[in-house]
Amino acid sequence: MTQMKPFLSDNAAPVHPKVWEAMRAADSADSPYDGDALSAELDERFTDLFGRECAGLWVATGTAANCLALATMCQPHGGVVCHEEAHIEVDEGGAPGFYLHGAKLMLCADGHGSEGAKLTPEGIAALIDPIRDDVHQVQPHAIAITQASEYGRSYSPDQIEALSAFARSRGLGLHMDGARFANAAAFLGGSAKDAAGPVDSLAFGFIKNGGMSAEAVVLFDPEQANLVKYRRKRGGHLQCKGRYLAAQILAMLEGDLWLANARHANAAAQDIASGCRDRLMHPVEANELFVRLSQAEREALRAQHFAFYDWGEDAARFVTAWDTRADDASALGKAIANL
Numbered sequence: 001m002t003q004m005k006p007f008l009s010d011n012a013a014p015v016h017p018k019v020w021e022a023m024r025a026a027d028s029a030d031s032p033y034d035g036d037a038l039s040a041e042l043d044e045r046f047t048d049l050f051g052r053e054c055a056g057l058w059v060a061t062g063t064a065a066n067c068l069a070l071a072t073m074c075q076p077h078g079g080v081v082c083h084e085e086a087h088i089e090v091d092e093g094g095a096p097g098f099y100l101h102g103a104k105l106m107l108c109a110d111g112h113g114s115e116g117a118k119l120t121p122e123g124i125a126a127l128i129d130p131i132r133d134d135v136h137q138v139q140p141h142a143i144a145i146t147q148a149s150e151y152g153r154s155y156s157p158d159q160i161e162a163l164s165a166f167a168r169s170r171g172l173g174l175h176m177d178g179a180r181f182a183n184a185a186a187f188l189g190g191s192a193k194d195a196a197g198p199v200d201s202l203a204f205g206f207i208k209n210g211g212m213s214a215e216a217v218v219l220f221d222p223e224q225a226n227l228v229k230y231r232r233k234r235g236g237h238l239q240c241k242g243r244y245l246a247a248q249i250l251a252m253l254e255g256d257l258w259l260a261n262a263r264h265a266n267a268a269a270q271d272i273a274s275g276c277r278d279r280l281m282h283p284v285e286a287n288e289l290f291v292r293l294s295q296a297e298r299e300a301l302r303a304q305h306f307a308f309y310d311w312g313e314d315a316a317r318f319v320t321a322w323d324t325r326a327d328d329a330s331a332l333g334k335a336i337a338n339l
């Protein structure tokens, strides 16, 4: 039987052996919830990684990580500015409204120098400047950006700096959805600090990049940790065997496994991209490719055992992961080039 060549999604990738090993090593009794020795290490490990004081808390999904972080900066009567195709808008089943008690998502479209689902200060200003300072209108409280974006684009340190300066000048919080933060950091040269810039909070994704069931909420104002802890419990995300989640995150941080895994995935994506040429809908700056392909072309690729999702009528999305076989990536690049 011919083996499938999987490019459906990085969340379909398996758990990295070092993460399994770390969970095995955590397999003795310790205090429940987040009272264990491993959970206690997280603040320090993230503080070392980002070079500024922060708190790190585990949760089981990126959705919870985003929403709990946003709860530190947006009141129920306020709004969170995000791109109209942001995960929090189109892929979280209304969780932001649930965790933020009805707060509104305020949607930016591309334009004003924005592309590939990345926000710009100009685009946000165009959305929020017409809002009157009047109780009849929802006031923005926060901005949420995605690193790498929903189209696999990475924000440069300058772009994050500009968004942060804009947010500060308007009194808004700045949150980063980092489901693919590792891939963006790898693309930008490998520094977690540069890839996050001066944001107020980060949902640091590990699951797509080799973890099993742990994402981190990183709060650059550690004073907010208590609020997130109470809400994490209330929201049903305080797992009683938290040490197994902490173990996954620590394993991913150990020796920069998070970065090595992302570099592998990004390299595979670049290999595929080299066969796509002008079919590419967006520059490849992480581990996702959006490729113009007709239905017949997609069928031809599926007949060669490549697995991927359609993207609308005339395109496909390919995602690489930490375990993508180099042979599969180069075969896909060649197959697309040969269409």
Ligand SMILES: *Cc1c(COP(=O)(O)O)cnc(C)c1O
Pocket: 011, 060, 061, 062, 063, 064, 087, 088, 146, 149, 150, 177, 179, 180
């Ligand atoms: C995958 C993903 C998440 C997290 O999704 P969950 O299924 O809740 O873990 C968040 N943001 C983006 C952009 C994603 O791609």
